[in-house]
Amino acid sequence: SQQGEEDPQALSIQEGENATMNCSYKTSINNLQWYRQNSGRGLVHLILIRSNEREKHSGRLRVTLDTSKKSSSLLITASRAADTASYFCATDGRSNYQLIWGAGTKLIIKP
Amino acid sequence: GAGVSQTPSNKVTEKGKYVELRCDPISGHTALYWYRQSLGQGPEFLIYFQGTGAADDSGLPNDRFFAVRPEGSVSTLKIQRTERGDSAVYLCASSQGLAGLTDTQYFGPGTRLTVL
Numbered sequence: 614s615q616q617g618e619e620d621p622q623a624l625s626i627q628e629g630e631n632a633t634m635n636c637s638y639k640t641s642i643n644n645l646q647w648y649r650q651n652s653g654r655g656l657v658h659l660i661l662i663r664s665n666e667r668e669k670h671s672g673r674l675r676v677t678l679d680t681s682k683k684s685s686s687l688l689i690t691a692s693r694a695a696d697t698a699s700y701f702c703a704t705d706g707r708s709n710y711q712l713i714w715g716a717g718t719k720l721i722i723k724p
Numbered sequence: 725g726a727g728v729s730q731t732p733s734n735k736v737t738e739k740g741k742y743v744e745l746r747c748d749p750i751s752g753h754t755a756l757y758w759y760r761q762s763l764g765q766g767p768e769f770l771i772y773f774q775g776t777g778a779a780d781d782s783g784l785p786n787d788r789f790f791a792v793r794p795e796g797s798v799s800t801l802k803i804q805r806t807e808r809g810d811s812a813v814y815l816c817a818s819s820q821g822l823a824g825l826t827d828t829q830y831f832g833p834g835t836r837l838t839v840l
Contacts, residue, residue, distance in 0.1 A: 714766030
């Protein structure tokens with residue numbers, strides 16, 4: 614079963630613009646992670662945010678978490694062609710090792 | 725060091741056949757995970773190993789699926805009597821296995837299984 618739902622399902626923007634993707638989940642969590650997947654490199658871990666954190670930054674990435682709304686957002690600033698990929702959120706399920714994933718947002722950066 | 729590797733990268737088989745998919749985790753990682761990903765979906769948890777033992781196999785869809793990790797490193801996912809619905813990308817991940825915390829899982833490139 615899938616816990617998270619990413620929104621939008623697909624997003625196409627111009628290079629240099631910012632991209633925002635959202636994730637909603639159903640049950641309480643200890644943490645939420647964002648991953649990127651493209652055909653060249655498979656699934657790559659981007660960032661983990663714990664349930665007691667509200668915002669986290671890593672380079673051009675900014676993640677927010679609102680546990681009251683059971684939602685998270687991933688912002689990619691100054692997008693580049695290499696950011697073209699699918700982005701997934703994953704939450705811990707019944708345990709801290711079992712990740713439960715959404716269906717992903719497909720991001721296309723147009724040159 | 726080297727990342728997680730999986731072999732083969734692609735496997736085409738006929739319905740009813742037996743297949744084995746191999747995963748080489750990152751050296752020193754005690755935790756190993758198998759996931760299955762269908763087109764347009766996120767990965768679906770199958771099984772988790774801590775060392776040599778399967779700590780949680782609740783995600784295996786049925787008894788045709790089995791996985792082993794005899795020496796606590798390489799793992800093999802085995803599928804008997806394959807069905808067309810088994811077609812998917814099978815992903816392996818490993819992590820340090822930190823107790824009590826969610827540690828980062830590092831994924832391999834996956835094996836694309838096609839059952840004809």
